[in-house]
Amino acid sequence: MATEATGADAESAPEAYTQLLQTYKRVSNVRNAAGLLSWDQQVMMPEGGNPARSQQLSTLSSLSHELLTDDEVGEALDELEDADLTDEQAGVVREIRRKYDRAVSVPSELVEEISTASSEALPAWEKAKAENDFSIFAPHLQKHVELKREYAEHIDPDKDPYEVLFEDFEPCLPLEQAESILDELRDTLVPMITQIREEGDDIATDAFTRAGEYPEEDQEELCRDVLSTLGYPWERGRLDTSSHPFSSGTMFDARVTTRFDETDPLGSLFSTVHEFGHATYNLGLPDEHYATPLGESRDLSVHESQSRLWENHVGRSKAFWNVLLPKFKEHFPKAEDVTLEEAYEAANQVYEDNLIRVESDELTYHLHIIVRFEIERALISGDIDVEDVPEVWNDKYEEYLGIRPETDSEGCLQDIHWSHGNFGYFPTYSLGSVMAAQLYAAAEDDVDDLESHIEDGDFEPLHEWLTENVHQHGARYETNELVVEATGEDFAADDFLDYVTEKYGDLYGIDA
Amino acid sequence: MATEATGADAESAPEAYTQLLQTYKRVSNVRNAAGLLSWDQQVMMPEGGNPARSQQLSTLSSLSHELLTDDEVGEALDELEDADLTDEQAGVVREIRRKYDRAVSVPSELVEEISTASSEALPAWEKAKAENDFSIFAPHLQKHVELKREYAEHIDPDKDPYEVLFEDFEPCLPLEQAESILDELRDTLVPMITQIREEGDDIATDAFTRAGEYPEEDQEELCRDVLSTLGYPWERGRLDTSSHPFSSGTMFDARVTTRFDETDPLGSLFSTVHEFGHATYNLGLPDEHYATPLGESRDLSVHESQSRLWENHVGRSKAFWNVLLPKFKEHFPKAEDVTLEEAYEAANQVYEDNLIRVESDELTYHLHIIVRFEIERALISGDIDVEDVPEVWNDKYEEYLGIRPETDSEGCLQDIHWSHGNFGYFPTYSLGSVMAAQLYAAAEDDVDDLESHIEDGDFEPLHEWLTENVHQHGARYETNELVVEATGEDFAADDFLDYVTEKYGDLYGIDA
Structure with missing residues (x-):
């Protein structure tokens, strides 16, 4: 089947689509940069590098979130709801819409709290595993369960919360x-x-x-x-x-x-x-x-x-x-x-x-x-x-x-x-x-x-x-x-x- | 001599200082991330990675520029002009002010134009050197001279343009x-x-x-x-x-x-x-x-x-x-x-x-x-x-x-x-x-x-x-x-x- 190039058909795309794609490319580039930082952390980085690397990753993560949840992204998506799009363009809009909706629905304090809970849970899990003592990890697991229920509630209060969590990894498979x-x-x-x-x-x-x-x-x-x-x-x-x-x-x-x-x-x-x-x-x-x-x-x-x-x-x-x-x-x-x-x-x-x-x-x-x-x-x-x-x-x-x-x-x-x-x-x-x-x-x-x-x-x-x-x-x-x-x-x-x-x-x- | 921690004395710092420093840390983290991407490009990256890497670097570069030139940075700097600061805080403000002033004074189209001129000049220089033919490189060098004069003019029209360019690398040595x-x-x-x-x-x-x-x-x-x-x-x-x-x-x-x-x-x-x-x-x-x-x-x-x-x-x-x-x-x-x-x-x-x-x-x-x-x-x-x-x-x-x-x-x-x-x-x-x-x-x-x-x-x-x-x-x-x-x-x-x-x-x- 013929593949239309995102770039090549840009001329025939609505202005809002072109702008949306430009912003999304920035989000992707920031994420790909973070991906390289993470690869380096696991493969090349000297152990002492962690304090700086975690701050770099945290900045990139919040920047990509801010870029994706910018009001202009929401406006472009709204404008494109009724636009005349090719199948490929419609697929692009559907994917960005899904990520945008999810990103804007969770308060950033909760995202922060989940991130902190993970940072604390990781060493506790390592210790619990090393010492074969589940009780060391249990309160952290409890915290995660509660935070993730709250997270799911923000995204869709009417859905089975596990289903919402599953969608984080598998958004379009029931x-x-x-x-x-x-x-x-x-x-x-x-x-x-x-x-x-x-x-x-x-x-x-x-x-x-x-x-x-x-x-x-x-x-x-x-x-x-x-x-x-x-x-x-x-x-x-x-x-x-x-x-x-x-x-x-x-x-x-x-x-x-x-x-x-x-x-x-x-x-x-x-x-x-x-x-x-x-x-x-x-x-x-x-x-x-x-x-x-x-x-x-x-x-x-x-x-x-x-x-x-x-x-x-x-x-x-x-x-x-x-x-x-x-x-x-x-x-x-x-x-x-x-x-x-x-x-x-x-x-x-x-x-x-x-x-x-x-x-x-x-x-x-x-x-x-x-x-x-x-x-x-x-x-x-x-x-x-x-x-x-x-x-x-x-x-x-x-x-x-x-x-x-x-x-x-x-x-x-x-x-x-x-x-x-x-x-x-x-x-x-x-x-x-x-x-x-x-x-x-x-x-x-x-x-x-x-x-x-x-x-x-x-x-x-x-x-x-x-x-x-x-x-x-x-x-x-x-x-x-x-x-x-x-x-x-x-x-x-x-x-x-x-x-x-x-x-x-x-x-x-x-x-x- | 005693070193006051940027973090430790934050409580005694004006709110504008704390916010300025927060923003500057994001700028630094983005630049350090770009530094790692550049290290990887020169040391680890497979040759095919260039098209994606150059887009990632370009996004990070424009993001750090946008963060640094944000209106709030200018406002915080203005507010801190007459603030009661420690010597260290004053040094921090002086450094950020210098970078901010320079960043806002050059139109982003010119920055873009210089970046494009570099991308075009590099292969021309490689070819000129390989073929021992200065005429291949000359028009690119001419372009750079003109663009850099224009760049210097934006920063300080009353200064020797070479001095302005020198300050890019050596901002506080006459x-x-x-x-x-x-x-x-x-x-x-x-x-x-x-x-x-x-x-x-x-x-x-x-x-x-x-x-x-x-x-x-x-x-x-x-x-x-x-x-x-x-x-x-x-x-x-x-x-x-x-x-x-x-x-x-x-x-x-x-x-x-x-x-x-x-x-x-x-x-x-x-x-x-x-x-x-x-x-x-x-x-x-x-x-x-x-x-x-x-x-x-x-x-x-x-x-x-x-x-x-x-x-x-x-x-x-x-x-x-x-x-x-x-x-x-x-x-x-x-x-x-x-x-x-x-x-x-x-x-x-x-x-x-x-x-x-x-x-x-x-x-x-x-x-x-x-x-x-x-x-x-x-x-x-x-x-x-x-x-x-x-x-x-x-x-x-x-x-x-x-x-x-x-x-x-x-x-x-x-x-x-x-x-x-x-x-x-x-x-x-x-x-x-x-x-x-x-x-x-x-x-x-x-x-x-x-x-x-x-x-x-x-x-x-x-x-x-x-x-x-x-x-x-x-x-x-x-x-x-x-x-x-x-x-x-x-x-x-x-x-x-x-x-x-x-x-x-x-x-x-x-x-x-």
Whole structure:
């Protein structure tokens, strides 16, 4: 389909549209500058730099808020309500309107208070986790729950407050739809995992542990090699190390990070491929729409669909290991005896007793998420109290995963998200995986013999399909529209459930 | 002396002062954010990132301008004219007033026009230099001269326009004083250099060239070692590589860069020590005054005095080489036979036929600067035309240095500064050297046996003297006040001329 350039059609746009876009570009530039400051803070900054960096970030954050909530933005948006706009222009206005409405509805004192609460909660969470003492974190979590209820009330007093919070991360995917997908996942995966454990074949799990340690430098070389193989454009990106892997940037400069564990070469590898997936989305956004909604990614689930697609559907596939294993052996000759089948099995094993989300596998991962989703919904609605969280957490782990944490440090204190007051974020991880399966199935339908391209190390057809069907649209379409546009179907769990049923059925020799 | 904290005495400050300082902190934070973006652009950014980075920088630049020129800033400044302020508060108001007055007096269209002219001049200068064709650059230089005259006219139509331009870099040092110092330098150095060439002893120059090449990795290790030895606090800094060495940042995060030439280990070493000197200034500014004028360095000459002091008075001294040479040999065992005397002579040789400023020595350097200063003054005043520049340049090189460039690429096209429209910048380099000598002489008077501390690798007494007498004051004092405060004397060339006369007299066995 034809893409009209934001710039090129500016002449035919109403004056208010042109001005609105100019202001929005400033907002985006300030946010992108803040993004770089944050990347630097996590990757390059000497530790002493924090006091200045936090003030710089706070100034940029308040400036972008002031620019976005300027009266002239509101006036331009009002004027454009009845204007004659192209579809793209209408999409731009819709996106800016949504951000504007949300930004003006929350008093800046409350934003300030939430920010302060986060700053105080973070060290308390770190201490609570280190000392395995939930009571240190509990009052901060309580504070966050109260502030976030108040926040949601300002935005829409008539809506379920959790729904409002979810919209911070997923503004155009109905919570009801998200919840029904997560319910389906739970209802299918819990029995499937039980069946794997009870009836599944033994698979090889030691392909990458039996040969001892893997030096960090060599792992890094391998990650760089894999990024090049996958088509990462180094002239628009870089790979660094950080304590938590992440990706950031724009279509011009989409950086990724990873981390290394010398006992686990798959960890750095899959996190690199995962972040590569995020980066491809940023890189696929159209250059000419930089700093406008047409040059921005859709929300978290769609972003996560890109990382999961590359991590799971490509990175954990046998076709890809056909390319990867020889490279792995080049960098690690000691893995010479590992067979393709062993590598595939090790990369796809379902863990028996893992309590930690970030160390989990493609199946159990979603139950880690669903536990958090159910707890945070209940917390915000008041169905449970903060003090109940550890018990409810442990019960749900027992119910869904058949394991019970012995400490809160490896239970409800394991993740950082709630210390930031982020409620509604976790579900987007699973939704992204589900969307990845749907997109990948559509790509398989559209691209002739996609698997054999991957087996040959040719990732270009997949890049092209994703760019054409997802990336190039920026935020032009809302989430469901985008999925329909790309796959011809509503966003749903079917493809994901088919994918895991077939894959893990084959792998563990069960008829799930 | 006691330092009142900008924050601590805020309670006793007029409301207008508190508000002014709040706004100024936002301006500083935006500028510091831009500083980090610029550091990243030169050190880390993948090449493809430029289109987005330049838009981000442009947005931050216009935002900081808008914040500074806000009507409320002008009103607060007016209100504070007759307010009862402490000396420190008065210094803060004076600094903000100066920046405000300048910022509001230039129409933003002209600022925009100058910025566009720079963007166009830079590639033209690169091409002109590469093709040794001044005519490619000439129209751009002409444009800059005209725009900068217009710029100066807006700021003060009654002043010599060059003086106004000089104030952009050196707002509180009279041009007349600067010029008289530069004249003294020229009048002393030209005959001194001639005498060295005609009557000077032969000195050893091959200490670091006779052993072949010095691998980049080893040079980098040496530079890190030297930075640690000098007392660089790694928790507030980092060393990286860039095509032109520079330093940037704040007291919390003062980074340096260097560059490597495998045939010239002294190049990376001295540029590292030079940038270290700049960094010590930023690091010595008081933490509690971050983002206010009391936490900002005085202007370019003072900043350059710190880099030159460490580069020349420490880095090129025999006392320091007593510490450095053993380290050098640790990293480069092939230099094992180099004696202290040879090293000192090689590090201080006066070049016979060097045409390039950035490759020059401690003496001839200033004649490179004086040529540029005299030409840019004459250009702005209209005493010479752009088309005369190559001829005038070559004549002056012949007159002052006894060498004549054969091409404009190694003549008037060698530096980037004029392509940015920076007139008035060059002199600050020499003024910095002169100030370094005056400060170092005062430190020698104040610190018991400073030389033997350095000989022992103990740089703490010098750091303490500089912090107490220069760094801690931020921009509280104007330049001459600061020099008097630190040295008890007006800023003048005497100490510098004594220093070079004695040092080079000894080195070359002449009675200069």
